[in-house]
Amino acid sequence: MEIYSRYPSVRLYLNDRLIGEKATTRERRIQSHLHLALRPGTLRVAGVENGQETESRTLETAGKPARIRLTADRTEISADGESLVYVVAEITDKQGRVVPNADNLLTFELQGPGTLLATCSADLKDCTAYTAPERKAWKGRAMAVVKSGREKKAASP
Known part of the structure; x- marks a missing residue:
């Protein structure tokens, strides 16, 4: 050590x-x-x-993969068709610890205004196109990049 x-x-x-x-x-x-x-x-x-x-x-020590935790770098973006949100996907065990050897295939899907612009991981050997909605996690993590649409979503009460 x-x-x-x-x-x-x-x-x-x-x-x-x-x-x-x-x-x-x-x-x-x-x-x-x-x-x-x-x-x-x-x-x-x-x-x-x-x-x-x-x-x-x-x-x-992490347990077996049990959940996917999504964390966005921001909670609000402009409906300008140009703003980006970076969403980190982490494969976690039941206690919420990232599973460092997880390489699960993740499929990203977006609902609502906006576009799934790219997916990625830090795996330098991954030759998957960045525009593909699927990505294998690397060391328990992957990322999606979402571009805003031009339609404003009404605030929830």
Whole structure:
């Protein structure tokens, strides 16, 4: 495990069991190496300063794909026929964690005024046309780009 931290040292926990503590000095390029056998569960690294844990980050093993979470970069756009919305699709488990090895084929469909302009993922080997409504998720994620129409939608009461 390679850990980069601004703290003088870090502690690594696997399933709440301390694996070890290592210094992260400038001479070590603010990194530490801790060896562990990876197992499912919760991995937590804590920054340590003056013997006290001051900040931590946690990673959890994801379960099987169960849902698709869509997140748009905005909730309103102009009906000018030119505005864009970027919608990220994430394959998540039942707890809402992104499944990092999910490569499900997603089909994007738009209802209402607007146009599905493009779909994409960060997979450099994916040769699917950007204008295709289907896209395989890469590392659990894909994206759709939607262009606004010129028809204004009435506000809901």
